[in-house]
Amino acid sequence: MPNTPNDLATATTATSGSKAITEQKILTGDRATGQLHLGHYIGSLKQRVELQHNNQQTILVADMQGLTDNGNNPSKVADNILNVVADYLAVGIDPAKTTICLQSGIPALAELTMYYSNLVSIARLERNPTVKSEIQGKNFGRSIPAGFLSYPISQAADITAFQAQLVPVGDDQLPMLEQTNEIVRKINSLANSQILRECQPLLSNISRLPSPDGKSKMSKSLGNVITLDASDKAISQAVKAMYTDPNHLTIDQPGQVEGNVVFTYLDAFHPDAEYVAQLKEHYQRGGLGDGKTKQILTDCLQTLIAPIRARRQALIADKGYLIEVLKKGTEQAREESQQTLDKVKTAFGLNLI
Amino acid sequence: MPNTPNDLATATTATSGSKAITEQKILTGDRATGQLHLGHYIGSLKQRVELQHNNQQTILVADMQGLTDNGNNPSKVADNILNVVADYLAVGIDPAKTTICLQSGIPALAELTMYYSNLVSIARLERNPTVKSEIQGKNFGRSIPAGFLSYPISQAADITAFQAQLVPVGDDQLPMLEQTNEIVRKINSLANSQILRECQPLLSNISRLPSPDGKSKMSKSLGNVITLDASDKAISQAVKAMYTDPNHLTIDQPGQVEGNVVFTYLDAFHPDAEYVAQLKEHYQRGGLGDGKTKQILTDCLQTLIAPIRARRQALIADKGYLIEVLKKGTEQAREESQQTLDKVKTAFGLNLI
Numbered sequence: 062m063p064n065t066p067n068d069l070a071t072a073t074t075a076t077s078g079s080k081a082i083t084e085q086k087i088l089t090g091d092r093a094t095g096q097l098h099l100g101h102y103i104g105s106l107k108q109r110v111e112l113q114h115n116n117q118q119t120i121l122v123a124d125m126q127g128l129t130d131n132g133n134n135p136s137k138v139a140d141n142i143l144n145v146v147a148d149y150l151a152v153g154i155d156p157a158k159t160t161i162c163l164q165s166g167i168p169a170l171a172e173l174t175m176y177y178s179n180l181v182s183i184a185r186l187e188r189n190p191t192v193k194s195e196i197q198g199k200n201f202g203r204s205i206p207a208g209f210l211s212y213p214i215s216q217a218a219d220i221t222a223f224q225a226q227l228v229p230v231g232d233d234q235l236p237m238l239e240q241t242n243e244i245v246r247k248i249n250s251l252a253n254s255q256i257l258r259e260c261q262p263l264l265s266n267i268s269r270l271p272s273p274d275g276k277s278k279m280s281k282s283l284g285n286v287i288t289l290d291a292s293d294k295a296i297s298q299a300v301k302a303m304y305t306d307p308n309h310l311t312i313d314q315p316g317q318v319e320g321n322v323v324f325t326y327l328d329a330f331h332p333d334a335e336y337v338a339q340l341k342e343h344y345q346r347g348g349l350g351d352g353k354t355k356q357i358l359t360d361c362l363q364t365l366i367a368p369i370r371a372r373r374q375a376l377i378a379d380k381g382y383l384i385e386v387l388k389k390g391t392e393q394a395r396e397e398s399q400q401t402l403d404k405v406k407t408a409f410g411l412n413l414i
Numbered sequence: 415m416p417n418t419p420n421d422l423a424t425a426t427t428a429t430s431g432s433k434a435i436t437e438q439k440i441l442t443g444d445r446a447t448g449q450l451h452l453g454h455y456i457g458s459l460k461q462r463v464e465l466q467h468n469n470q471q472t473i474l475v476a477d478m479q480g481l482t483d484n485g486n487n488p489s490k491v492a493d494n495i496l497n498v499v500a501d502y503l504a505v506g507i508d509p510a511k512t513t514i515c516l517q518s519g520i521p522a523l524a525e526l527t528m529y530y531s532n533l534v535s536i537a538r539l540e541r542n543p544t545v546k547s548e549i550q551g552k553n554f555g556r557s558i559p560a561g562f563l564s565y566p567i568s569q570a571a572d573i574t575a576f577q578a579q580l581v582p583v584g585d586d587q588l589p590m591l592e593q594t595n596e597i598v599r600k601i602n603s604l605a606n607s608q609i610l611r612e613c614q615p616l617l618s619n620i621s622r623l624p625s626p627d628g629k630s631k632m633s634k635s636l637g638n639v640i641t642l643d644a645s646d647k648a649i650s651q652a653v654k655a656m657y658t659d660p661n662h663l664t665i666d667q668p669g670q671v672e673g674n675v676v677f678t679y680l681d682a683f684h685p686d687a688e689y690v691a692q693l694k695e696h697y698q699r700g701g702l703g704d705g706k707t708k709q710i711l712t713d714c715l716q717t718l719i720a721p722i723r724a725r726r727q728a729l730i731a732d733k734g735y736l737i738e739v740l741k742k743g744t745e746q747a748r749e750e751s752q753q754t755l756d757k758v759k760t761a762f763g764l765n766l767i
Contacts, residue, residue, distance in 0.1 A: 139766070163767055176481070179484075179562070183559075187556075209532070210560075
């Protein structure tokens with residue numbers, strides 16, 4: 062497996078030999094609105110595979126959150142639940158080490174959302190910078206679904222239900238954790254006791270992977286992704302079409318590395334950082350063509366994806382097994398989240414029956 | 415028991431001898447934010463006692479809805495749940511005939527709310543005239559809690575969870591049922607099948623009971639109520655303080671009946687409508703003093719409340735029994751609502767596990 066510039070597992074949990082000294086509760090997840098892709102792999106999936114060894118990790122297949130902007134097209138969510146589970150298992154997330162669960166199968170998440178909704182104002186939701194920019198991006202205006210505006214409350218329910226201490230996020234998601242911790246403090250104040258835990262972000266050092274054309278991030282909704290079951294041919298085509306340095310017209314000219322998507326991907330995915338550094342130097346002084354760098358990247362990505370694709374194909378052919386994994390994880394998550402719900406209901410005085 | 419001007423039970427269900435021909439599903443309920451009072455009695459409780467004989471009636475103790483504007487003061491809700499149950503039983507609502515259940519004890523209601531929230535826009539919620547005037551009344555502005563703005567969605571969950579056909583409401587609540595039926599149509603369209611029922615209002619002919627001072631409606635939050643366990647003395651004092659006709663200065667003068675709260679109450683509560691008509695005539699032509707009319711009303715209300723108060727005092731002394739009633743009804747409601755949730759989840763394609 063290739064290295065990544067940052068090893069978040071060791072950065073966040075002190076390990077001594079093979080035994081963890083501190084084990085932390087981690088919550089993460091994905092909206093189930095499409096197959097996962099290389100951007101997810103490098104941004105989070107790879108990290109989760111590492112984190113699962115020394116932590117209690119819960120991964121939520123967020124079908125309910127996926128519905129918040131797909132209410133009129135729910136099959137986009139329903140059809141992708143098992144795709145996402147297959148992606149998890151294919152990259153090496155181990156259901157014996159990580160709880161993989163389905164949001165819609167956990168009633169306590171909806172119930173906690175209802176309680177928390179009484180403690181968060183509409184104005185506060187509208188101030189959330191992440192939601193604000195998403196509303197603009199989706200051209201929602203005031204026709205924004207109520208469920209979408211309030212999804213930060215639902216996320217707070219997800220995080221607190223599992224008493225997560227660490228939540229892996231990008232910079233852009235920090236306002237979500239602020240919102241969560243505001244709710245935690247309000248509930249703890251009502252309960253007059255620390256029944257919920259504040260969470261900390263586990264920030265990724267890797268910035269979002271650009272799309273092959275370099276114009277935007279790799280995104281399911283923009284349709285410019287390299288999926289985790291991409292064929293060798295699809296990978297090769299995607300790399301061939303990649304944006305490099307438009308002023309690098311002949312091989313012997315010096316080329317620019319910044320903004321050159323091929324090098325961004327080599328930085329992210331190539332296992333040998335020193336070799337990539339040498340390539341950059343060569344490219345910058347001239348004499349290294351885009352055909353050559355693209356071939357190196359193609360080989361690297363094909364090598365990375367081939368075994369994932371093979372596992373994924375076997376998994377997706379066995380839907381019964383995927384459902385079984387999801388069912389088992391969801392049952393466990395249901396029990397765990399119910400304990401938190403009971404505490405929150407008691408804080409509100411609603412533990413009568 | 416006194417008559418009411420309208421007998422809604424016979425107006426809505428055709429009865430033949432002692433056997434009902436049509437039995438309808440009815441949902442009704444109360445926010446658990448205080449004891450119920452004479453306004454509730456005449457506006458809905460009395461009707462529910464009649465309706466329970468020939469219909470399937472579910473009454474929801476709406477603690478979650480009570481929290482939507484009491485998030486920071488939840489004991490106002492928690493402390494009143496059993497008060498409301500005691501009020502129900504004291505007036506004659508029979509748990510063997512009516513399902514009395516607690517909203518917070520029914521997870522499917524929260525889950526349905528989450529699904530429906532994806533189909534209703536913030537703009538649509540803000541246009542709801544009932545919510546609009548409540549927001550103004552409470553001076554919420556943009557600091558309105560998210561749960562309060564979206565409580566019509568939660569009400570739609572309540573109504574549809576039990577597949578209610580009839581919902582007893584006042585005129586001012588009609589926009590709530592419109593909102594519910596909009597959601598029903600959207601879900602049925604997603605499901606491509608009539609999985610949810612549209613509901614009809616069961617409009618009360620009785621306008622809201624004014625407060626004794628005639629200045630506003632009788633309201634828990636305004637503190638101007640005659641509760642269902644009011645003592646003879648409290649009743650007598652409340653009637654003594656009632657607004658009559660300020661120009662009716664001596665007994666022999668003609669008096670005005672319109673806006674005279676004593677006559678409004680006599681119309682609502684006195685069992686003999688003909689006698690009240692005679693009193694009105696006498697009052698209008700002069701010779702009937704306010705002392706006399708007030709005494710008649712006092713006697714009438716004391717007679718009405720005495721047995722209710724006695725039953726209520728016995729009930730509230732046996733909290734274990736009240737909890738048992740609520741528990742049993744809630745379990746039944748949980749099963750029933752789960753069936754609806756399963757159908758709605760299937761409509762969204764989320765019946766995988």
